[in-house]
Amino acid sequence: MQKRPHNIKRILALTIGLIGAQIFIPALAHGHGNGEPKLGFKTEKVSGSVYMLSGDGGFTGGNIGLSIGEDGVAMIDNGLPSVIELLKTEIAKTTDKPVDYLINTHVHGDHIGNNAAYGASDTQIVSHDNLRKSLKEKGMAIGGGKNIPAPKAHLPVITFSDQMTIHLNGDAAQIIHFAKAHTDGDAVIKFKEANVIHTGDILFNGMFPYIDTSNGGSYVGVKAALQGIYDMADEETLIIPGHGPIAKKENIASTIAMLEESYNAVKALRDKGMSEQEIIAAKPLEEFSSFHWGFITTEKMIQQLLEAL
Ligand SMILES: [Zn+2]
Numbered sequence: 594m595q596k597r598p599h600n601i602k603r604i605l606a607l608t609i610g611l612i613g614a615q616i617f618i619p620a621l622a623h624g625h626g627n628g629e630p631k632l633g634f635k636t637e638k639v640s641g642s643v644y645m646l647s648g649d650g651g652f653t654g655g656n657i658g659l660s661i662g663e664d665g666v667a668m669i670d671n672g673l674p675s676v677i678e679l680l681k682t683e684i685a686k687t688t689d690k691p692v693d694y695l696i697n698t699h700v701h702g703d704h705i706g707n708n709a710a711y712g713a714s715d716t717q718i719v720s721h722d723n724l725r726k727s728l729k730e731k732g733m734a735i736g737g738g739k740n741i742p743a744p745k746a747h748l749p750v751i752t753f754s755d756q757m758t759i760h761l762n763g764d765a766a767q768i769i770h771f772a773k774a775h776t777d778g779d780a781v782i783k784f785k786e787a788n789v790i791h792t793g794d795i796l797f798n799g800m801f802p803y804i805d806t807s808n809g810g811s812y813v814g815v816k817a818a819l820q821g822i823y824d825m826a827d828e829e830t831l832i833i834p835g836h837g838p839i840a841k842k843e844n845i846a847s848t849i850a851m852l853e854e855s856y857n858a859v860k861a862l863r864d865k866g867m868s869e870q871e872i873i874a875a876k877p878l879e880e881f882s883s884f885h886w887g888f889i890t891t892e893k894m895i896q897q898l899l900e901a902l
Pocket of ligand 1: 699701704775794835
């Protein structure tokens with residue numbers, strides 16, 4: 594599996610940081626006009642009716658899943674608010690049908706930033722119970738523990754507690770909740786016939802994960818959810834992660850191993866009575882340096898693990 598160039602990790606980190614500051618730099622959204630790549634989406638056909646849309650030339654938000662077929666369109670997540678026109682333009686290259694169902698994987702603004710743009714029309718927004726509750730009470734999470742109000746059009750109209758299934762395009766999209774993982778309202782979607790799973794941000798493929806404890810996430814929950822996804826997959830399953838390239842079952846296994854080994858390495862140092870600064874200086878995660886990226890640096894990962902002990 595090819596890795597994304599490091600500059601994408603940097604742009605992603607920069608933009609997630611900017612979301613925290615509630616700033617969307619137009620230059621990032623529309624290209625710099627000085628020969629740097631123009632921001633857009635690219636579409637990859639994954640399997641069966643399922644496609645993946647991801648940022649091209651910069652950061653557009655989390656990976657988007659689409660099921661397009663004779664019955665209509667179901668979409669999983671919808672990127673940053675600033676990319677709505679780019680998103681619509683890209684989808685129109687594959688279908689002229691409207692989006693019937695919009696499934697939200699979790700509360701972060703780089704995944705559900707455009708809910709209102711769809712919710713104001715005939716699109717039915719679907720999410721876990723906790724996500725609707727969180728949007729209604731706290732608003733949309735934009736990073737750094739900050740939230741912006743979610744108007745009515747932004748709110749899911751169909752919610753579920755454990756799991757539900759949408760039948761369309763000759764497939765069954767099974768939507769499953771994993772408790773207290775990346776957040777407390779996570780949904781994972783499995784297309785049974787296409788044999789494709791969209792993990793939301795439970796999987797950052799090839800990067801240290803962000804565990805959003807301020808929105809109910811937990812290390813234990815992320816590990817349990819990854820194990821659940823592993824058990825749902827077979828050797829042929831194609832896995833759309835929240836961020837990063839398409840994954841296979843083996844990438845889930847290596848992510849679980851990385852998490853467990855990292856946790857044990859940090860715990861061993863903490864058990865010796867070392868302080869956070871001493872643990873960071875001891876470089877316990879050096880073996881996993883390829884997972885380091887701008888938003889979840891090795892230092893930040895150590896802090897997340899210390900919080901989980
Ligand atoms: Zn997220």
